[in-house]
């Protein structure tokens with residue numbers, strides 16, 4: 001039942017390179033179905049509370065001196081930092097020492113950034129420098145990008161979208177690693193870098209990463225230990241979306257991870273090694289996902305205790321099993337809101353997180369499993385190749401297109417609601433209607 005993955009060498013870049021097919025994928029789908037229902041309360045760490053501040057407390061005169069999030073964007077003291085060290089490089093090929101101390105020192109000099117540094121997230125995504133070959137590819141990428149911007153705006157995260165190769169030889173799926181490394185240096189104020197493939201969409205605009213759960217880990221990926229260690233499968237995890245801590249461990253880990261990339265003289269050898277180690281890997285080229293599985297297998301002692309394999313919620317999920325349930329999920333949320341007035345109260349977009357938390361108790365019984373009718377956090381269009389259009393032959397181009405349309409509009413409806421609009425037909429992006437007051441009472 002295993003088919004040869006179709007890989008287009010000419011155009012693939014970043015996510016436009018993976019075709020997940022075959023038995024192992026089916027297995028992954030099964031695992032996806034078996035999401036654990038454990039501990040649903042942890043997803044929103046702070047508790048919902050009533051505001052206690054008065055207007056006069058809020059409007060203090062010095063508010064004007066600070067940036068939008070209480071950080072000072074106009075201050076860089078002359079005291080030297082790592083930026084002044086000519087030997088320090090953004091390049092993934094140049095190791096860095098004592099990064100944690102260097103970051104800490106920078107934060108000390110920039111106290112307004114130090115305050116929220118522990119939970120700060122920078123989302124990274126990107127796509128190829130050239131136009132897409134698929135005639136609607138650039139339009140789709142724009143919509144995927146818009147979706148990420150929406151999610152970040154709602155949660156106050158920074159976002160960087162990249163259209164350049166940060167290392168001339170690290171293209172395709174390897175392109176993200178030099179970017180992540182540079183982003184760590186460019187953003188010492190951020191604790192986490194969150195790489196999200198261009199073909200992935202946030203389909204739960206309220207859900208927040210349970211950062212508290214990752215306090216002892218540095219790299220978080222969607223994956224399953226048994227498929228890694230027992231089955232040695234190259235699809236035992238998905239490297240298309242990961243959260244990585246801005247710290248020395250990550251810099252060291254990425255040095256090793258990237259050493260299997262196309263800039264290495266051993267690139268071909270690594271491809272062979274991966275193929276012989278990972279039973280279901282059929283193509284001979286070394287890729288970042290196989291490299292990650294390989295490191296977990298071969299250097300488990302060294303790295304594994306800081307790598308969190310998340311499988312309890314939809315850190316990223318396969319679109320083919322998700323899109324069919326989106327209508328039912330919408331109905332479930334409507335039903336909940338019909339019964340609870342405060343959940344359907346009109347509100348400013350800026351306070352969306354508050355309403356996300358309010359809804360949580362009503363979703364608790366839903367758990368996080370496939371059948372839960374909870375909105376899947378991230379829907380990943382693995383194999384659809386929106387930019388090149390070279391979708392996996394396992395399904396039709398139309399099912400990919402409809403799936404993307406549906407998921408993006410499903411997500412966008414959550415955003416449009418704060419603007420008083422809705423798309424009743426999620427397969428028709430042009431049809432928006434005003435949302436009546438107190439919907440869906």
Ligand SMILES: *[C@@H]1O[C@H](CO)[C@@H](O)[C@H](O)[C@H]1NC(C)=O
Pocket residue numbers: 024027028230231
């Ligand atoms: C993983 O390996 C076990 C034992 O070899 C096997 O029984 C199982 O079917 C494999 N699972 C997948 C998903 O390939």
Ligand SMILES: *[C@@H]1O[C@H](CO)[C@@H](O)[C@H](O)[C@H]1NC(C)=O
Pocket residue numbers: 428429430431432
């Ligand atoms: C999509 O919606 C627009 C605006 O409501 C409408 O004019 C158009 O006919 C719809 N397209 C389809 C395919 O239903």
